[in-house]
Amino acid sequence: xxxxxxxxxxxxxxxxxxxxxxxxxxxxxxxxxxxxxxxxxxxxxxxxxxxxxxxxxxxxxxxxxxxxxxxxxxxxxxxxxxxxxxxxxxxxxxxxxxxxxxxxxxxxxxxxxxxxxxxxxxxxxxxxxxxxxxxxxxxxxxxxxxxxxxxxxxxxxxxxxxxxxxxxxxxxxxxxxxxxxxxxxxxxxxxxxxxxxxxxxxxxxxxxxxxxxxxxxxxxxxxxxxxxxxxxxxxxxxxxxxxxxxxxxxxxxxxxxxxxxxxxxxxxxxxxxxxxxxxxxxxxxxxxxxxxxxxxxxxxxxxxxxxxxxxxxxxxxxxxxxxxxxxxxxxxxxxxxxxxxxxxxxxxxxxxxxxxxxxxxxxx
Numbered sequence: 104x105x106x107x108x109x110x111x112x113x114x115x116x117x118x119x120x121x122x123x124x125x126x127x128x129x130x131x132x133x134x135x136x137x138x139x140x141x142x143x144x145x146x147x148x149x150x151x152x153x154x155x156x157x158x159x160x161x162x163x164x165x166x167x168x169x170x171x172x173x174x175x176x177x178x179x180x181x182x183x184x185x186x187x188x189x190x191x192x193x194x195x196x197x198x199x200x201x202x203x204x205x206x207x208x209x210x211x212x213x214x215x216x217x218x219x220x221x222x223x224x225x226x227x228x229x230x231x232x233x234x235x236x237x238x239x240x241x242x243x244x245x246x247x248x249x250x251x252x253x254x255x256x257x258x259x260x261x262x263x264x265x266x267x268x269x270x271x272x273x274x275x276x277x278x279x280x281x282x283x284x285x286x287x288x289x290x291x292x293x294x295x296x297x298x299x300x301x302x303x304x305x306x307x308x309x310x311x312x313x314x315x316x317x318x319x320x321x322x323x324x325x326x327x328x329x330x331x332x333x334x335x336x337x338x339x340x341x342x343x344x345x346x347x348x349x350x351x352x353x354x355x356x357x358x359x360x361x362x363x364x365x366x367x368x369x370x371x372x373x374x375x376x377x378x379x380x381x382x383x384x385x386x387x388x389x390x391x392x393x394x395x396x397x398x399x400x401x402x403x404x405x406x407x408x409x410x411x412x413x414x415x416x417x418x419x420x421x422x423x424x425x426x427x428x429x430x431x432x433x434x435x436x437x438x439x440x441x442x443x444x445x446x447x448x449x450x451x452x453x454x455x456x457x458x459x460x461x462x463x464x465x466x467x
Contacts, residue, residue, distance in 0.1 A: 107452070110445040114438055121434035127198065128427035131420045132360035135318075138417035142315065145413055149406045153335040156399055159392060160334065177301045178400045181330045187217050188225045188274070188296065188305045190328070192312035192411055193233035194419040195281045200429075202313065202422035203232040209323045209343055210237070210311040218270055225274040225305065227292070229412070234278045244272040265304070281416060286409055293405035300329050309340065312411045313418035318357045319350045321418050328407060331400070337407075353421060356428035 105113075191210050193203045214224050225244065228234045245266045252259050275295070280288060299305050308329040315321050322345060327338040345353075388395060 105448070107445055107449050110441055110448065114441045114445065117434050117437050117441065121431055121438070124427045124430040124434060128356070128360065128424050128431060131424035131427060132357075132362055135362060135417060135420035135424060138413065138420055142410070142413040142417055145406075145410055149410055150335075152399065152403055152406055156334050156396075156403060159388070159395055159399075178297065178329055178331050178404065179396075181332070182303070182306055184222060184306045186223050186225070186305045188227065188299070188308045189214060190227045190296075190308065190310050190408070191229060191233040191237055192310065192415045193228075193230040193236070194415070194422075195231045196419075196423070197232070198426055199419055199423040200426040202419055203236060205323050205343065206233070206311060206313060207236045209325060209341060213309065213311065213325045213341055214271060222270075223267065224271045226271070227275045227277070227296075228273060229277045229292075230281050230415075231278045234276045238273055238276055241271050241273050242269050244274045281412065284412060286405065289409045289412065290405050293408050294401060296329070297401050297404060310408070310411050312415045313422075314342075314411075315414035315418040315421070318362060318421055319345070319354050321345055321353075321421065326411070328404065331403070334403070349425075352429060353425045356425040357421075359428060360424060 189210060191206065193206045197203070214226075217224055226237065226241065228238050245268070247264045247266060249262045249264055250259060251262070277292065280292075296305075296308055300308065307327065310324075310326045310328050312324065312326075313321060314324045314326075323343040324337075324339050325341040327340055332338060
């Protein structure tokens with residue numbers, strides 16, 4: 104059994120650890136508040152854009168061009184699913200409990216199902232933990248830039264060829280995107296995905312991320328991004344809900360940090376955004392439906408990805424706050440147990456010394 108000095112040193116070490124976990128909990132709580140506000144501020148714009156597109160679709164007699172017979176926008180085209188793109192959105196840091204591992208498990212289960220069906224899968228990884236946990240398990244996609252010269256080398260044609268060697272490959276990684284992301288960076292990713300879908304390199308796109316509605320309303324989802332079937336209604340392919348025990352733990356951490364665990368009330372701006380463009384009147388569009396869709400559809404996809412990133416960041420801070428709250432409580436329990444053990448050891452030592460003194464005096 105350890106002596107009193109060793110137990111005191113261990114108690115001091117655990118107290119220092121408890122101070123660190125408590126500070127990390129408060130930092131995560133502060134970042135969670137900012138992430139919630141940012142996610143709420145993005146909702147009205149997304150809602151208004153969706154309403155405009157829904158209004159345009161309702162007032163378009165036919166989604167196919169009268170001249171060519173093709174669909175008005177390639178993102179609306181559905182075809183047989185052979186090549187799938189899965190976008191992982193994980194966290195940037197650890198100490199967040201099972202946040203990152205749950206996303207990885209959900210994504211791997213989805214990919215395993217697609218591979219069993221004989222389909223090929225590409226992955227785009229967002230977040231350092233996604234790159235660390237998933238990127239090392241699968242090979243990176245290999246591209247070759249082919250150059251051809253025409254007209255006595257006065258003209259040059261570039262072509263990028265893909266050499267696939269495995270059914271599952273990592274097409275792109277964005278390790279530092281979540282550290283400081285904005286809509287422009289998300290637009291670059293969205294346009295890259297849209298170009299690949301328009302060229303028919305991929306037949307469908309799925310997002311794997313942690314959906315965040317409130318502190319106690321979270322779930323890991325696999326959401327179908329492309330093709331777009333119904334505007335404003337996410338197509339959830341798979342979802343993993345929180346258990347009651349997890350909800351109680353995160354609610355306790357939120358309350359102790361001064362954060363409301365209830366579903367946030369709808370703001371006035373968000374309520375007005377829901378009404379935008381929903382009136383049953385005959386709108387007159389200056390441009391053709393094909394041109395409007397050509398400009399608005401990519402923006403709609405960018406908005407969906409941007410909103411998923413915002414929700415994932417908020418969920419990561421909530422998970423880290425909960426994990427640090429549990430670590431702080433466990434440290435307190437450990438300090439109590441070590442203090443009790445130390446008192447017992449000290450009492451035993453004192454009793455032993457008294458017995459030795461009494462025995463020595465009796466022997467005289």
